[in-house]
Amino acid sequence: MRFAKGHGTENDFVILPDPDGELDLTPAAVTALCDRRSGIGGDGVLRVIRTSVLDEELPEGVGSHTCPWFMDYRNADGSLAEMCGNGIRVFARYLRDSGLATERFLRIGTRAGAREVTLEEHGDVTVDMGPVEVDGPGSAVLDGSSLNGRVVSVGNPHLACEVRGGVDRIDLGEPPRLDPAQFPAGGNVEVFSQLEPGVLEMRVYERGSGETRSCGTGIVAAAAAATPRGEGATWRVRVPGGECVVFLDADGARLRGPAEIVAEGDTALV
Numbered sequence: 001m002r003f004a005k006g007h008g009t010e011n012d013f014v015i016l017p018d019p020d021g022e023l024d025l026t027p028a029a030v031t032a033l034c035d036r037r038s039g040i041g042g043d044g045v046l047r048v049i050r051t052s053v054l055d056e057e058l059p060e061g062v063g064s065h066t067c068p069w070f071m072d073y074r075n076a077d078g079s080l081a082e083m084c085g086n087g088i089r090v091f092a093r094y095l096r097d098s099g100l101a102t103e104r105f106l107r108i109g110t111r112a113g114a115r116e117v118t119l120e121e122h123g124d125v126t127v128d129m130g131p132v133e134v135d136g137p138g139s140a141v142l143d144g145s146s147l148n149g150r151v152v153s154v155g156n157p158h159l160a161c162e163v164r165g166g167v168d169r170i171d172l173g174e175p176p177r178l179d180p181a182q183f184p185a186g187g188n189v190e191v192f193s194q195l196e197p198g199v200l201e202m203r204v205y206e207r208g209s210g211e212t213r214s215c216g217t218g219i220v221a222a223a224a225a226a227t228p229r230g231e232g233a234t235w236r237v238r239v240p241g242g243e244c245v246v247f248l249d250a251d252g253a254r255l256r257g258p259a260e261i262v263a264e265g266d267t268a269l270v
Ligand SMILES: N[C@@H](CCC[C@H](N)C(=O)O)C(=O)O
Pocket: 011, 044, 075, 080, 081, 082, 083, 084, 085, 086, 087, 156, 157, 188, 206, 207, 208, 209, 214, 215, 216, 217, 218
């Protein structure tokens, strides 16, 4: 099986080109690929498949005539996720580099709906992330203590928690415990602090992958939680793996950041 490896702010992915949907991608195969010692290593898998050959039910607006390609995203533990903000930039870069797409403006299908992606002239990739819902308060139990935040949906579920004293003092070694009534399918937990006007720092514990160096949807969730309700804003968000920019307005969010393909090869793990 051909594969590529890519990352966006060091959130890294194994990319599997499967245009005609011939692959039986089991959770066990995903965990084997993502294993950092016995596999290729990654926070998740991006299966590149034509929307027209997918056999799962697609969200409204994700038709093969409007979105030829579907980002079939899997977390490192093999679970499915609705959306991946870093992954979709890497996915777009792969489509373009491999010649599967020739345009700079792409519309890509995801389980959270269709997303418009622009490969910028200067190298970064901008994604229209769609609507962002900032809901009521929620909490997580981390390292025996309770952390309060806002429940945010960016197509996938997040708890974005503003913390005092910097994000480095928070131990994200163990999975945060979330209220199953609020997060029936689990969730991603972000801790963030404002460093200066317009600049946030953030760390994340991702559902299905553990602590990662970055999470694009998490970056958007933190930026939305830091913005007073009803206001537009631009935030630079620093994560351990780099920096992204979030533009928020009444329609939702756009996320801009880097996307790189670093290797290609063959694997017998699938
Ligand atoms: N790393 C991603 C998010 C991947 C999915 C997430 N772990 C979930 O289960 O919702 C990003 O960049 O957004």
